[in-house]
Amino acid sequence: MKTKASNEVTLEFPSRSSNEGFARAAVACFAAQMDPTLNELEDIKTAVSEAVTNAIVHGYPESIGKVLVKARICPGNVLELTVKDRGRGIPDVDKARQPMFTTGGEERSGMGFTIMESFMDQLTVRSALGRGTTVTMKKKLAPRMKAGK
Amino acid sequence: MEIQAKSADRNLMLTFIGDLDHHGARNALRELEQAVDAALPKNLVLDMSGVTFMDSSGIALILRAQQRMQLLDGNVCVCNVPAQARRVLDAAAIGRLVTIK
Numbered sequence: 001m002k003t004k005a006s007n008e009v010t011l012e013f014p015s016r017s018s019n020e021g022f023a024r025a026a027v028a029c030f031a032a033q034m035d036p037t038l039n040e041l042e043d044i045k046t047a048v049s050e051a052v053t054n055a056i057v058h059g060y061p062e063s064i065g066k067v068l069v070k071a072r073i074c075p076g077n078v079l080e081l082t083v084k085d086r087g088r089g090i091p092d093v094d095k096a097r098q099p100m101f102t103t104g105g106e107e108r109s110g111m112g113f114t115i116m117e118s119f120m121d122q123l124t125v126r127s128a129l130g131r132g133t134t135v136t137m138k139k140k141l142a143p144r145m146k147a148g149k
Numbered sequence: 150m151e152i153q154a155k156s157a158d159r160n161l162m163l164t165f166i167g168d169l170d171h172h173g174a175r176n177a178l179r180e181l182e183q184a185v186d187a188a189l190p191k192n193l194v195l196d197m198s199g200v201t202f203m204d205s206s207g208i209a210l211i212l213r214a215q216q217r218m219q220l221l222d223g224n225v226c227v228c229n230v231p232a233q234a235r236r237v238l239d240a241a242a243i244g245r246l247v248t249i250k
């Protein structure tokens with residue numbers, strides 16, 4: 001089932017908020033080889049930021065745990081991003097994906113999944129209570145003229 | 150993330166500088182509330198010209214500012230929004246709730 005990637009990278013870091021900017025920048029750097037437009041690059045960074053922040057804020061609310069981010073370049077100029085935590089898990093994924101739904105209090109707006117959906121082409125959320133959450137996103141980048149390889 | 154406050158005649162302008170993400174915004178809500186409570190403005194302008202990146206953390210901040218200003222019977226305006234932050238606001242349809250210029 002898993003499509004073959006022509007290149008991939010995996011990052012693993014503790015769930016500290018200072019790593020949010022790092023994860024965005026690292027994924028953007030990796031995606032640069034796909035020759036994305038500036039808009040595409042910003043969309044990718046935003047989606048990474050939402051998923052990584054969720055892992056940090058909701059996955060591990062009271063502890064520091066590991067966050068995994070994987071980026072893969074798949075056939076058809078598709079970027080696949082996976083953000084995984086082994087934290088608290090989501091009791092009802094369909095409900096969690098609704099706009100404005102949040103368990104995060106006044107510092108959250110409940111728009112993270114909505115933004116990921118709108119900035120990427122595909123969003124899959126797998127979660128098990130007490131075991132963690134895996135978010136997979138795909139985005140097809142516009143074909144661009146390339147001067148050979 | 151840094152917030153600069155300027156106020157005159159019950160107009161308060163807050164200029165945001167830096168990344169408005171969860172990490173950058175962790176003290177921003179408190180700073181915003183303190184600035185509003187000190188100035189008790191009629192008009193609050195959130196100047197986004199210095200925002201280098203924004204995600205949903207910025208949306209929460211804007212919505213809290215709006216609620217705070219509603220209590221004071223005042224207005225909020227979000228101004229000078231860079232392109233990336235603008236797309237985030239649009240994806241969340243925040244323009245229906247807050248004035249964006």
Ligand SMILES: Nc1ncnc2c1ncn2[C@@H]1O[C@H](COP(=O)(O)OP(=O)(O)OP(=O)(O)O)[C@@H](O)[C@H]1O
Pocket residue numbers: 050054055056058059060085087088089090096097101102103104107108109110111112113114133205206208209
């Ligand atoms: N990795 C995760 N682990 C546990 N719960 C999660 C995770 N990601 C999301 N959730 C749950 O799904 C809800 C919705 O997530 P979403 O990102 O849409 O909004 P939010 O994080 O609450 O607010 P915002 O992203 O706007 O700051 C969260 O409030 C939380 O309850």
Ligand SMILES: [Mg+2]
Pocket residue numbers: 050053054111112113205
């Ligand atoms: Mg979120």
